[in-house]
Amino acid sequence: MLVIAVTLNAWLLSFHLLSIFALVGALVLFLVSFAAARRLDDARSAHALSRVVALGSAAFGVGMVGAVVFGVWLATSVAGYSVGDGWIVAGFVLWIVIGALSGRSVAWYWRVTRPLLEGVSTEVGRGPEAGMAGYHRPLLVGLEAAATVAAVVALAVMIWKPGH
Amino acid sequence: MLGATSCLVSLLAAIRPGIWDLPLFIHVLGATALVGATATGVRAAIATNRSQAPVWLRRFGFRTLLLVALPAFVVMRIGAEWMHSKEIDGAADPRWITFGYTTADLGGLLLVVAIVLAWLAVRRGRPGLARAAAALAGLALLGWIVTVWVMGAKPT
Numbered sequence: 175m176l177v178i179a180v181t182l183n184a185w186l187l188s189f190h191l192l193s194i195f196a197l198v199g200a201l202v203l204f205l206v207s208f209a210a211a212r213r214l215d216d217a218r219s220a221h222a223l224s225r226v227v228a229l230g231s232a233a234f235g236v237g238m239v240g241a242v243v244f245g246v247w248l249a250t251s252v253a254g255y256s257v258g259d260g261w262i263v264a265g266f267v268l269w270i271v272i273g274a275l276s277g278r279s280v281a282w283y284w285r286v287t288r289p290l291l292e293g294v295s296t297e298v299g300r301g302p303e304a305g306m307a308g309y310h311r312p313l314l315v316g317l318e319a320a321a322t323v324a325a326v327v328a329l330a331v332m333i334w335k336p337g338h
Numbered sequence: 339m340l341g342a343t344s345c346l347v348s349l350l351a352a353i354r355p356g357i358w359d360l361p362l363f364i365h366v367l368g369a370t371a372l373v374g375a376t377a378t379g380v381r382a383a384i385a386t387n388r389s390q391a392p393v394w395l396r397r398f399g400f401r402t403l404l405l406v407a408l409p410a411f412v413v414m415r416i417g418a419e420w421m422h423s424k425e426i427d428g429a430a431d432p433r434w435i436t437f438g439y440t441t442a443d444l445g446g447l448l449l450v451v452a453i454v455l456a457w458l459a460v461r462r463g464r465p466g467l468a469r470a471a472a473a474l475a476g477l478a479l480l481g482w483i484v485t486v487w488v489m490g491a492k493p494t
Contacts, residue, residue, distance in 0.1 A: 178493040188490030195373050195486050202374025203381075206402050218390040223398070225385040226378060233377070326367065333363045 193240025365417025383472035
């Protein structure tokens with residue numbers, strides 16, 4: 175009979191890792207999607223893309239919550255680690271930065287997309303496509319790129335553990 | 339003897355010497371990008387079914403798999419090989435490493451076939467090919483997600 179033995183800390187680490195993959199995976203999805211959105215010129219394509227971005231929104235939420243919950247649990251459970259360690263505090267700060275930057279760009283994306291999905295423009299009398307100008311602003315991709323850079327730095331901090 | 343070696347490798351994996359940090363960083367960076375890009379490509383291909391812009395979605399999915407997922411796979415694989423080369427000489431790989439190699443390479447093969455199918459789907463406008471690409475890439479993605487769990491939990 176096959177028996178798989180996994181310790182509590184290993185379970186926590188695996189769920190922490192899966193959450194990080196969901197979070198960073200979502201950032202990649204947003205970055206690729208928002209870069210593609212910059213060249214969109216019709217509402218039907220925007221509608222199609224929104225179905226992809228919706229998956230990223232779900233993964234982002236799960237990843238953000240899971241990364242911090244399992245991360246803190248792991249920090250309190252593993253001997254030699256403490257929630258007050260410099261590299262763990264740095265991880266928290268970067269987690270907040272990622273949430274703020276990506277949350278802002280995703281909120282912006284949905285603010286532009288919702289009227290398109292409903293077939294109405296935010297600019298009265300100019301048709302649904304007129305509302306697509308919001309996709310073409312560099313800040314949408316810029317915020318997401320900044321969030322991705324913060325995530326890369328967070329990965330580096332978690333692996334090198336400076337000061338530990 | 340094999341058990342002792344396996345224990346030693348597991349112990350080394352747990353304390354993870356500093357020389358593994360850079361290869362591990364490259365490996366994880368590539369792997370996270372790979373999972374995100376493949377999920378994007380798969381979702382785009384699936385979403386073509388009831389979309390009013392299937393051609394645009396097929397092209398978007400194909401480009402994401404080719405230009406993001408494939409390079410990310412190469413980065414992930416380079417990091418894995420670099421890390422593996424720094425392990426103790428002559429020690430047998432623990433099962434979780436063997437599992438990782440198997441799913442990485444099989445998944446890579448599936449990814450390449452999926453990219454070819456996605457390209458054909460774009461060129462010929464065949465929705466069935468896009469669905470096949472989504473199925474293959476989705477299977478690879480599932481294997482990689484299980485592998486992330488295995489890499490973290492390192493079950494014995």
